Amino acid sequence: MELGRDSDTGGQVKYVVELARALGTMPGVYRVDLLTRQVSAPDVDWSYAEPTEMLTPRTTESSMQELGESSGAYIIRIPFGPKEKYIPKELLWPHIPEFVDCALSHIRQMSKVLGEQIGGGQPVWPVAIHGHYADAGDSAALLSGALNVPMLFTGHSLGRDKLEQILKQGRQSRDEINTTYKIMRRIEAEELSLDSSEIVITSTRQEIEEQWRLYDGFDPVLERKLRARIKRGVNCHGRFMPRMVVIPPGMEFHHIVPHEGDMDGDTERNEEDPTPDPPIWSEVMRFFTNPRKPMILALARPDPKKNITTLVKAFGECRPLRELANLTLIMGNRDNIDEMSGTNATVLLSILKLIDKYDLYGQVAYPKHHKQYEVPDIYGLAAKTKGVFINPAFIEPFGLTLIEAAAYGLPIVATKNGGPVDIHKVLDNGVLVDPHDQQSIADALLKLVSDKQLWARCRQNGLKNIHQFSWPEHCNTYLSRIAMCKPRQPQWQRSNVGFENPEPNSPGDSLRDIQDLSLNLKLSLDGEKSEGTGTFDNSLDSIERKSNLENAFLKLSNGIIGGTEKASLMEKAEQNVSGSRFPVLKSKRYIFVIAVDCDSVSDIPKIIKTIMDVAGKENSIGLILSTSLSISEVHSLLISGSISPLDFDALICNSGGDLYYPSTSSEDGTGLPFTVDLDYQSHIEYRWGGEGLRKTLVRWATSVNEKKGQIVSEDESRSTVHCYTFDVKEPESIPPVKELRKLMRIQALRCNVIYCQNGTTLNVIPVLASRAQALRYLYIRWGMELSGIVVFAGESGDTDYEGLLRGVHKTVILKRIGNTALKLHSNRTYPLDHVLPFDSPNIHHAEGCSNEEIRSSLRKLQVSKE
Ligand SMILES: O=c1ccn([C@@H]2O[C@H](COP(=O)(O)OP(=O)(O)O[C@H]3O[C@H](CO)[C@@H](O)[C@H](O)[C@H]3O)[C@@H](O)[C@H]2O)c(=O)[nH]1
Numbered sequence: 001m002e003l004g005r006d007s008d009t010g011g012q013v014k015y016v017v018e019l020a021r022a023l024g025t026m027p028g029v030y031r032v033d034l035l036t037r038q039v040s041a042p043d044v045d046w047s048y049a050e051p052t053e054m055l056t057p058r059t060t061e062s063s064m065q066e067l068g069e070s071s072g073a074y075i076i077r078i079p080f081g082p083k084e085k086y087i088p089k090e091l092l093w094p095h096i097p098e099f100v101d102c103a104l105s106h107i108r109q110m111s112k113v114l115g116e117q118i119g120g121g122q123p124v125w126p127v128a129i130h131g132h133y134a135d136a137g138d139s140a141a142l143l144s145g146a147l148n149v150p151m152l153f154t155g156h157s158l159g160r161d162k163l164e165q166i167l168k169q170g171r172q173s174r175d176e177i178n179t180t181y182k183i184m185r186r187i188e189a190e191e192l193s194l195d196s197s198e199i200v201i202t203s204t205r206q207e208i209e210e211q212w213r214l215y216d217g218f219d220p221v222l223e224r225k226l227r228a229r230i231k232r233g234v235n236c237h238g239r240f241m242p243r244m245v246v247i248p249p250g251m252e253f254h255h256i257v258p259h260e261g262d263m264d265g266d267t268e269r270n271e272e273d274p275t276p277d278p279p280i281w282s283e284v285m286r287f288f289t290n291p292r293k294p295m296i297l298a299l300a301r302p303d304p305k306k307n308i309t310t311l312v313k314a315f316g317e318c319r320p321l322r323e324l325a326n327l328t329l330i331m332g333n334r335d336n337i338d339e340m341s342g343t344n345a346t347v348l349l350s351i352l353k354l355i356d357k358y359d360l361y362g363q364v365a366y367p368k369h370h371k372q373y374e375v376p377d378i379y380g381l382a383a384k385t386k387g388v389f390i391n392p393a394f395i396e397p398f399g400l401t402l403i404e405a406a407a408y409g410l411p412i413v414a415t416k417n418g419g420p421v422d423i424h425k426v427l428d429n430g431v432l433v434d435p436h437d438q439q440s441i442a443d444a445l446l447k448l449v450s451d452k453q454l455w456a457r458c459r460q461n462g463l464k465n466i467h468q469f470s471w472p473e474h475c476n477t478y479l480s481r482i483a484m485c486k487p488r489q490p491q492w493q494r495s496n497v498g499f500e501n502p503e504p505n506s507p508g509d510s511l512r513d514i515q516d517l518s519l520n521l522k523l524s525l526d527g528e529k530s531e532g533t534g535t536f537d538n539s540l541d542s543i544e545r546k547s548n549l550e551n552a553f554l555k556l557s558n559g560i561i562g563g564t565e566k567a568s569l570m571e572k573a574e575q576n577v578s579g580s581r582f583p584v585l586k587s588k589r590y591i592f593v594i595a596v597d598c599d600s601v602s603d604i605p606k607i608i609k610t611i612m613d614v615a616g617k618e619n620s621i622g623l624i625l626s627t628s629l630s631i632s633e634v635h636s637l638l639i640s641g642s643i644s645p646l647d648f649d650a651l652i653c654n655s656g657g658d659l660y661y662p663s664t665s666s667e668d669g670t671g672l673p674f675t676v677d678l679d680y681q682s683h684i685e686y687r688w689g690g691e692g693l694r695k696t697l698v699r700w701a702t703s704v705n706e707k708k709g710q711i712v713s714e715d716e717s718r719s720t721v722h723c724y725t726f727d728v729k730e731p732e733s734i735p736p737v738k739e740l741r742k743l744m745r746i747q748a749l750r751c752n753v754i755y756c757q758n759g760t761t762l763n764v765i766p767v768l769a770s771r772a773q774a775l776r777y778l779y780i781r782w783g784m785e786l787s788g789i790v791v792f793a794g795e796s797g798d799t800d801y802e803g804l805l806r807g808v809h810k811t812v813i814l815k816r817i818g819n820t821a822l823k824l825h826s827n828r829t830y831p832l833d834h835v836l837p838f839d840s841p842n843i844h845h846a847e848g849c850s851n852e853e854i855r856s857s858l859r860k861l862q863v864s865k866e
Pocket residue numbers: 003004009010011012014015156157203299300301330331332333372375396397398399400401402404419
C-alpha cells in the first residue's frame with residue numbers, strides 16, 4: 001500500500017485492506033469483496049488499474065484451509081468517473097452514483113456466479129454491505145437500498161468534527177472550507193449513512209460521544225431510550241437509531257520483531273551478524289549530526305490537522321530537548337513540493353521554514369521517500385535509540401500509528417483529543433497532551449526521553465497489551481453483530497426460497513404471500529389480455545382457461561388456496577410473468593425515462609408525446625414515466641393528453657414512493673388501469689416511520705401554519721402507504737427542505753423529503769426510495785440495463801433533481817424546462833455544482849423540446865435506435 005502518498009492514502013486504506021483480509025479467513029465467511037475505484041492514470045501505480053486482486057491470507061494456517069471456488073477476500077476495482085484521471089476524494093461526489101450502478105452490476109453478476117457454485121442455482125445475495133468513509137457511506141446506502149441488504153458504516157474521520165476544528169483554527173471561513181473540502185456534501189453523506197445503517201462501527205467510545213453526537217441523525221440519549229423501548233416491546237412511533245458498536249481495529253503481527261538492543265548496547269548488531277541495516281535507516285540518519293541520540297518520531301500525512309508544525313515549534317524552542325534528542329518527521333512521499341496538493345504543500349513549506357527559523361539542521365530528519373514495508377524499520381530505529389513516538393493531531397479519530405508504535409516497543413506521546421484516550425487506557429504506554437499546548441508537548445517528550453525507567457515501563461506496557469488490538473478478535477465481534485441484524489433480501493427471492501420447500505399451511509402463508517400471488521396472477525392475466533399470445537397459454541397448463549385463473553386469483557385473495565397448491569400456482573404465475581411482460585424491459589435496447597419537472601404540469605403531455613414520437617413504434621425502446629405525481633394524477637394527465645397508459649413499461653410515481661405497471665384491467669380497486677408493484681413496496685419499506693412519521697409531519701404543518709397562516713396541509717387523497725403528500729399554498733413561506741430534513745432526523749425519523757412541483761407539493765417517502773433508486777430496482781428485479789437508460793430532465797426540477805442526472809445512464813437536459821423549480825435549490829446545504837457531473841459525456845443539453853432538438857441530442861449521446 002502507498003500509505004501517505006497523498007491525503008487520500010491514510011490509515012483507512014490499511015484498515016480496510018487488513019479487515020477484508022482478516023474477514024476472508026473467518027469461518028463462516030465465504031467471500032469478501034472490497035470495492036474501490038479503478039484508476040488507470042500515468043501518475044499512479046499500474047496496480048490501481050487491475051480489475052481484481054486477491055488478498056492472500058497472512059497466516060499459513062488459514063491459507064491451508066480448503067478454499068471454495070471464488071472464495072476468499074478480493075479487491076474489486078470498479079471503473080467510474082473520467083477515464084485515466086486520478087480524482088481526489090473531495091471531487092468524487094459527482095461520480096458516486098456511477099460507482100453505485102457499476103458496483104450493483106458486479107454484485108448481481110457475482111451473486112449469479114456464487115449461485116452456480118454454491119447456491120444450487122439460486123443467486124447468493126450479499127449478507128451485508130459496509131461503507132468506509134463518507135463517500136462509501138453514501139454509496140453503501142444506495143446499494144443497500146437497491147439490494148435490500150443490511151448496511152454497516154465506519155466513518156474513520158468525520159466531516160462535522162473536521163469542520164469545527166478548522167473553524168476553530170480561524171484561518172478559513174465556512175464558505176472557504178466548503179469550497180476546499182466540499183464538506184457539506186460529505187456531512188450529508190454521513191447523515192445519510194446514519195439514516196441507512198443498522199450498525200455504525202466506531203474505533204472508540206469518544207467517537208460516539210463527542211463526534212457522532214454532532215450529527216442531526218444521532219443522539220446518544222435518544223439512542224439509549226429507543227433501545228430500552230425496543231427491549232420492553234414498547235412502540236417507538238417510527239423512530240430508528242443505528243446501533244453504535246465500538247470495535248477497535250487490529251494489527252497484523254506476523255512481521256513484528258521488536259528491536260531489543262540500543263545503538264550502543266551489547267545486543268547491537270555485531271560484526272558476525274550477516275543482516276545489514278535496513279536501507280531506510282541511512283536515509284534517516286544522514287540528516288543527523290549525532291544519530292545515536294534518542295529519536296522522537298512523528299509519522300503522519302502532511303495534513304494541517306496532524307499538527308506537525310506545533311511539534312516542530314515545541315522541539316525548536318526547547319533547548320534541553322534539542323540537546324537530548326533528534327526529531328524524525330515521516331510525512332508521506334514527495335518528489336517535488338510544487339506538485340503536491342495545496343494543503344499538503346503548505347504544511348511542508350511551513351515545516352521547512354520552521355526548521356530554518358530554529359536552525360534545526362543536523363537535528364531533524366524529513367526524508368522524501370519511504371515504502372510501506374519500511375515503516376516497521378522506522379519504528380524499529382526509533383525504538384533502538386530509546387526514542388518516543390508522537391502524534392500531536394488536533395484530533396485523532398483513532399490513530400493506527402499509536403498501536404503500530406506500541407507493537408514495535410516505542411512509548412508514545414499523543415493528543416488527548418480522540419482515539420488515543422481509549423488506546424492509552426488499554427496500553428498505558430505513554431503520556432497524553434493538549435495538542436494546542438506547545439509547552440506540554442515539549443515537557444512530555446522530555447520526560448519520556450530523559451526518564452529511563454519511565455521509558456522502559458511504557459515500552460513494556462505497550463508490548464504486553466498490544467495483542468488486545470487483534471483482527472481475529474475484531475472480526476469475531478463484528479460478525480456476531482452482523483448475525484444479530486434482521487436478515488433482509490428482496491421479497492421475490494424469499495418467495496423463491498419458499499418454492500423449494502412448500503409446506504402446506506406453513507407460516508409463509510401470510511397475507512404478503514397472497515398479495516404476491518395475486519400480483520403475479522394478475523400480471524399473468526394482464527399478460528394474456530394485452531399480448532394475447534406468448535408463453536401464457538403454455539406455462540399455465542394446469543389452469544387451462546383464463547377464467548380458471550381468475551377463480552384461482554379470487555380463491556387466493558380469500559385465503560382458500562394455500563400450501564403446496566399455492567406454491568405451484570405461484571411458480572407457474574412467476575414463470576408466466578418472467579416469460580411474458582416484464583422481461584420486455586430487459587430486452588429493450590434503450591429505455592427512455594421521462595423525468596421532466598415542468599413549471600406547469602399541463603406542459604408534461606406535450607413533452608411525453610414528443611419523446612414518444614422520437615422513440616417511434618419500435619419495440620427496442622421502452623418508456624418509463626418518472627414523476628412526483630400520484631398515479632391518479634398521472635392517469636388524468638395521460639387522459640388529458642390522449643396518451644395510453646399501455647404505451648409505458650413502468651410508471652414511477654410519488655417521487656419514487658410507488659411503482660406501477662400499466663394493465664388492461666383494474667383489479668386494484670382503484671378503477672385505474674395500473675398494477676402496483678408490491679415487491680417494490682416491501683423493497684423500500686426499510687425504516688419507514690408510518691403513522692408515527694405522519695403524525696409528526698402533521699404537527700410540523702400545524703406549527704408552520706400557526707406562524708405563517710394556513711399554508712401547508714396534508715393531502716390524504718394524494719398520499720399512499722409509502723408517500724405522505726402535503727399541499728403547499730405559499731412555497732416561498734415554508735421552511736426550506738434542509739430544515740425539514742433536519743427536523744425529521746433530530747427526531748430519529750428516517751425519510752426522504754422532497755419539495756416538488758415548484759414547491760407546491762411536499763412528498764415524504766422512505767429513506768432509501770427515490771426516482772433514481774426506482775430505476776435501480778427495475779435493474780435488480782427485471783434486469784433492465786441501467787446503461788441503456790436515457791433520462792429526460794429539465795434544467796432544474798424537484799429537490800431530488802441531482803439524483804436524476806448521475807449514474808451510468810445518459811441524460812438529455814431540456815432547455816427552459818423546470819426553471820421556476822430552480823428556487824427550490826437556492827437554499828441547499830451544498831451547491832448543486834459540487835455534485836453534478838456537468839462535464840460528463842453522458843449528459844447533453846438539448847436546445848429545446850422539439851422533435852429535432854431531442855433527436856440531435858440523442859445523436860450526440862450516440863443513442864441510436866438500431
Ligand atoms: O508517511 C506516512 C504516513 C502514514 N503512514 C501510515 O498510514 C497510516 C496512518 O493512519 P492513522 O495514523 O490512523 O491516520 P489517518 O491516515 O488520518 O487515518 C484515519 O483513519 C484511521 C483508521 O480508521 C484512523 O485511525 C485515523 O484516526 C483517521 O484519521 C498508518 O498505518 C501509518 O503507518 C505511512 O505509511 N506513511
